[in-house]
Amino acid sequence: MSGSARRGTIAGMTPSLQIGSATIVALTDGEGPFFADRTKAFRHATAEQWAAADRFDPGAVTGDGRWWLQFRAFAIRDDTGITVVDAGIGPADAPAASWAPVPGRLPDELAAAGIDPAEVDTVVLTHLHTDHVGWAVVADGPGRRPFFDNARYILQRTEIDAVEELNPGLRETLLDPLCEAGRLAAVDGERALTPRSRVVPTPGHTPGHQSVLVESGGELVAVTGDVLVHALQLLHPETAYEHESDPHRARESREALLRRVAEANGSLATPHLTEPFAPARA
Numbered sequence: 335m336s337g338s339a340r341r342g343t344i345a346g347m348t349p350s351l352q353i354g355s356a357t358i359v360a361l362t363d364g365e366g367p368f369f370a371d372r373t374k375a376f377r378h379a380t381a382e383q384w385a386a387a388d389r390f391d392p393g394a395v396t397g398d399g400r401w402w403l404q405f406r407a408f409a410i411r412d413d414t415g416i417t418v419v420d421a422g423i424g425p426a427d428a429p430a431a432s433w434a435p436v437p438g439r440l441p442d443e444l445a446a447a448g449i450d451p452a453e454v455d456t457v458v459l460t461h462l463h464t465d466h467v468g469w470a471v472v473a474d475g476p477g478r479r480p481f482f483d484n485a486r487y488i489l490q491r492t493e494i495d496a497v498e499e500l501n502p503g504l505r506e507t508l509l510d511p512l513c514e515a516g517r518l519a520a521v522d523g524e525r526a527l528t529p530r531s532r533v534v535p536t537p538g539h540t541p542g543h544q545s546v547l548v549e550s551g552g553e554l555v556a557v558t559g560d561v562l563v564h565a566l567q568l569l570h571p572e573t574a575y576e577h578e579s580d581p582h583r584a585r586e587s588r589e590a591l592l593r594r595v596a597e598a599n600g601s602l603a604t605p606h607l608t609e610p611f612a613p614a615r616a
C-alpha cells in the first residue's frame with residue numbers, strides 16, 4: 335500500500351483503509367460468477383494480458399476459467415459524517431436478481447462495521463447498473479422506500495437522463511421512490527460531499543458515471559465504481575469492457591483517473607476486484 339495509508343479491519347473482519355482522519359470501509363454484498371464467457375467480456379485482451387491479470391488477481395478466475403467477481407460497496411467515515419458509495423446487488427427481489435447472486439448481505443456488513451443505515455447522510459450511486467443500486471430502495475408494504483432513510487442520494491443528472499437507455503425499469507423501482515421521498519439529488523459534474531471528499535464525473539462505462547475522491551492527511555483514494563471492472567483494466571487501461579456505453583470515453587476516464595491517483599501515490603477502492611484496495615499504476 336502506498337504512502338501512509340493503513341489497511342486494517344473493523345471488529346476483526348471488515349477490511350478498511352485509513353487515510354488521515356477518514357476511514358474507507360469495504361462492504362461486500364456478494365460474490366459470484368459472471369453471466370457470460372469472460373473472453374467475450376474483454377474481447378481485445380491477449381493471452382499474455384489474461385495471464386498477467388490472473389497472476390495479479392487469482393481470485394477472479396475459477397478453476398474452469400470463469401470470471402468470479404465481487405459485488406462491493408464502500409462507506410467513507412470521518413468526523414463530518416458517513417457517505418456510502420454504491421448499494422450492491424440488493425435483496426432477493428432486487429432488479430439484479432435476473433443475473434447476480436442475490437440476496438446480498440449489505441445490511442449485515444453495515445452492522446458488522448458499526449454503521450446504522452439511519453446515520454448515513456450521503457449515498458453516491460456511481461451509475462445505474464443493477465449491481466450498484468440493489469439496496470438503495472427497498473420494498474415497504476405495497477410501496478418502496480429509501481433504505482438509507484436520512485440520506486441524500488447523489489446521481490449525475492446525465493445518468494438520470496439516460497435511465498431509459500440503461501434500464502427503464504429503474505425509473506419506477508428506484509428513481510421515482512427517491513424523488514417521492516425528496517431524497518434524489520441530481521448533480522452536474524464535480525461536487526464536494528464533505529471537506530475531504532467529492533464526486534467527479536468519469537463517463538464512459540455509462541453516460542453519467544461518477545467516482546468519489548477522498549483526500550485526507552495528504553493522501554488520495556479513488557472509490558472508482560466501474561471505471562475498471564477487472565484487473566485487466568488496471569494493468570492495461572486501454573482494454574475495453576463489452577458492457578461500456580462508450581468504450582472510447584470509458585478508456586479516457588480510466589486512464590485519467592488512474593494517472594491522477596498514481597501521481598498522488600494513492601489507492602483505488604474497487605467494487606469487483608478480489609481485493610477491495612489496490613495501488614494505482616501509472
Ligand SMILES: [Zn+2]
Binds near residue numbers: 463465466560605606
Ligand atoms: Zn458493476
